[in-house]
């Protein structure tokens with residue numbers, strides 16, 4: 001029912017509506033009211049970092065131009081001795097070692113020292129000790145062992161000397177003529193040019209006050225017998241050393257003592273340079289060249305009110321010119337999404353037009369037409385949007401000279417969304433991209449590169465600027481937070497530690513307050529003040545080539561499971577089904593010729609165990625983690641396995657592969673790892689006979705003695721492959737670095753051969769599988785001479801290639817092999833004891849025999 005409205009009221013209403021209509025019509029049609037998204041902040045000009053004075057005039061620069069004479073008595077690895085695994089300072093040290101991509105091994109101070117030698121080479125090129133007091137107070141025998149290693153292999157010790165609650169202000173170290181001043185203040189810190197150690201650190205720049213103004217420093221008396229690497233003034237203004245090098249004149253042990261922890265950035269520089277010095281350039285910073293690329297993503301994308309205006313474009317060109325005076329050949333790279341061109345307010349649209357007008361001042365790269373998230377789309381959709389973006393570049397004369405592209409939010413790059421790679425290749429012929437997601441966003445110091453489908457993926461760095469950080473006064477945590485990132489914080493370290501840094505910024509960071517230009521100008525000022533690094537720009541394609549020649553081991557990606565990582569899971573294609581993903585939880589890793597096939601076949605009898613199906617083109621084993629199948633990706637691998645409580649895969653090549661342990665630990669970190677340790681002499685002989693039985697041409701005409709003598713190139717090749725698998729300590733060490741010892745199960749190869757049902761029962765118990773009657777399921781076959789599966793009253797033995805008959809090993813050959821494996825066997829025994837693994841029955845007699 002329509003309510004009754006009096007005629008007068010109705011008339012008044014009609015007049016009011018007519019007025020409103022006239023008002024709207026008038027303002028929209030005639031007045032052209034300006035379209036503005038709101039007030040804009042003018043660029044804020046705050047001054048960049050200003051460098052304190054040099055103690056020796058203004059242009060002091062010094063790089064000791066000497067090359068290390070590396071006699072390589074050791075492997076290129078650091079031994080890091082920490083107070084305990086939870087130590088906060090320990091984490092800072094490891095973060096720095098990770099970022100320099102140094103190989104290192106962490107040990108905590110315990111009753112036993114770690115193994116220092118395994119073969120003729122020492123295992124560590126430098127020893128880093130978190131707390132010098134622990135070294136000084138080591139039990140005599142351990143101290144002697146460590147010092148002897150350091151003397152014999154010329155391995156320096158780098159140690160932090162923390163402050164401690166001392167009754168005395170100073171003390172002397174036993175055996176060292178060095179006075180240590182505890183709990184000191186340190187002012188006017190600098191690296192003296194007299195020291196040979198500063199390389200990255202710029203000598204003679206004086207830091208008046210460090211960050212911490214408390215009495216946290218340990219200082220050392222200066223003396224001619226020691227080299228002052230870093231000096232400071234104490235509270236009374238007396239000059240002392242804050243980092244000191246003991247050349248080892250008295251005890252033959254070279255030591256570098258550092259008087260503060262790494263919370264002071266200047267100490268970090270001293271530590272890095274000490275590391276390089278101690279390892280003769282094998283660890284730490286190798287080169288002073290720093291390549292810097294600054295990408296500006298989201299060009300045209302930003303919401304109205306956040307985008308650049310015409311003046312910002314002019315300022316961007318100015319900022320580029322100014323950075324060119326600091327970074328050789330520098331250019332910004334602008335990543336655009338054409339669909340959003342002219343989507344701002346009037347002023348911002350002018351900004352868009354100005355960007356196009358000035359386009360030739362910059363290099364451009366595609367950032368996806370509508371800022372699409374790659375993982376949500378198939379290849380043909382991605383292709384069509386890329387074609388639109390490409391057309392935009394052609395229509396507007398954008399300079400897109402490099403086969404480089406960035407996916408919005410890096411989606412689809414890692415975890416890999418193949419359609420993105422394929423569409424990129426088709427439309428843009430992309431050769432290089434970058435992401436901050438590989439292997440993971442955090443910690444930044446671990447970011448790496450990889451190559452997939454011919455596209456080189458470089459690590460991308462954040463710089464504290466995002467789409468939401470546009471204003472100085474609204475910077476999260478205050479602008480001092482940004483300044484602390486620049487002045488000795490993460491941003492500073494990113495450049496110091498990475499020879500190549502690709503920074504991600506966004507268009508918004510160059511609008512309004514212009515935090516972007518300020519950040520990079522200030523960062524470069526700080527870096528040029530405190531370091532001797534040389535800054536350069538190079539196109540992304542050359543940069544990618546450079547990156548992988550510096551870090552060739554990163555070429556192959558390390559597949560991780562995106563389903564067990566919230567961040568990666570959130571950027572997976574909706575089609576990816578995490579609930580159906582089955583990966584093995586048990587790996588039998590080898591070594592070859594130790595009985596691994598028999599072990600697999602016995603374990604498979606258990607109803608709770610499933611294993612991979614056969615793989616076309618592979619002989620017996622998948623060899624995913626050690627071979628070419630790895631390039632097929634983890635989804636392919638996961639597709640091979642049935643669902644079972646124990647999902648097993650056996651590839652005997654994993655044990656001594658240099659890559660398998662890390663790959664396995666990345667994809668299946670909780671897997672249990674099974675290793676068979678069989679007498680290495682028997683194993684080597686079996687391996688040789690395996691080649692002979694298969695009529696391999698490489699072994700044709702070569703006796704085992706010829707192989708050991710390395711009489712030809714093929715003999716040498718066989719020799720190293722034949723022996724490698726039997727260097728148990730050497731390889732076990734790698735697995736133990738990546739998996740906790742509780743996840744490793746070592747089977748005595750002799751026991752397995754002679755009493756397999758007992759070994760299998762113990763193993764099933766360890767695997768927490770229900771009881772299985774192995775006693776009646778495995779029987780000795782006289783015909784075969786080995787134990788075989790016994791099913792429905794019949795023996796089912798392995799094929800003729802397992803359990804072969806060949807001449808017994810001669811005593812002379814046996815004794816030759818004895819000496820080949822001697823050192824490793826000694827190391828193995830020590831390693832097994834240290835980790836409380838049982839000693840295999842064959843090892844003690846072998847050690848006796850091979851003395």
Ligand SMILES: Nc1ncnc2c1ncn2[C@@H]1O[C@H](COP(=O)(O)OS(=O)(=O)O)[C@@H](OP(=O)(O)O)[C@H]1O
Pocket residue numbers: 591592593594595596597598652686687689752753786787788798801802803804
């Ligand atoms: N039950 C049983 N049946 C057959 N063979 C057995 C068994 N137990 C241990 N062995 C020993 O296993 C050796 C082959 O080891 P692998 O299976 O690890 O070899 S491979 O690396 O996978 O090729 C094989 O080496 P060869 O004797 O040289 O052939 C055997 O000695």
